[in-house]
Amino acid sequence: MAQVYVALGANLANPISQLNNACEALLSLAAPQSFSVSPYYRSAPMGDVEQPDYVNAVAGFKTELTPIELLNALQSIENQQGRLRELRWGPRTLDLDLLLYDKQCIDSPRLTVPHYGMRERSFVLIPLFDIAPTLSLPDNTQLKSLISDALRAELVIAQDSNDE
Template sequence: MAQVYVALGANLADPISQLNSACEALLSLATVDSLATSPYYRSAPMGDVEQPDYVNAVVGFQTMLAPIELLDALQAIENQQGRLRELRWGPRTLDLDLLLYDDQSIDTPRLVVPHYGMRERSFVLVPLSDIAPELILPDKTPLSSLVNKSLKAELVLAQAPTVK
């Protein structure tokens, strides 16, 4: 059984509902009573594409799935919720990124864990710290050393999750 953390983001088709639906779907990948969901935060989009703000969260859960099986399951949930991969950093109904898989470091053509951009993204670090404040990253960096007041100030609380 592996402890995993997944970042959620959406900025199309009622983003809060998209995250709620994704959390419900993620329950099927998690062992019983292991899913923890951060509050939802609003954040500005990355890149130069004109688009609405995002709603972001992080979930943590235990799973029996191997890393690539989990990636396939996450992409299936994205597809079920209308995800189209047309434009890098473009608007989307749902984005699910596998941030951490136990304390493993994975570097394959399909999957890089820890997620390559998580250390620079307040919309990942802050919600991750909400559900796992004592987390130590695979490189032995305490998560708490990456989260500071300025990161927290970048985000606006959007809503509490409906799935806990």
């Protein structure tokens, strides 16, 4: 059974509801009692496309799915929630990115793990730290060493994932 971490993001069609629905779907992929999710954070969009702020979180869970099976399942959840891939870094109903799959390093045409941009993204690092503060990355970098006050200042809590 693999420990995985998935980034969640949305900025269209009621983003908090999109993340809540995604968490429900992710629960079906998780081993019993293994699912956790960070608080939800608001963050500015990446790139030059004019669009609303994002709501982001990170979920962690154990799964029996292989990396590609998990990727397929994540993309299916995105599609079920109306995800359209029209514009790079454009607005979206839901974005699910596989950040980590155990300590594996994967570099294939469809999947790169650890996720290629996770070290530079406050909206990934801070929520990941919330649920896995002692985590070390596959290269043995301690997650806490990547967290700074400046990074924390980039985010505002949108809603605790346990609030309704």
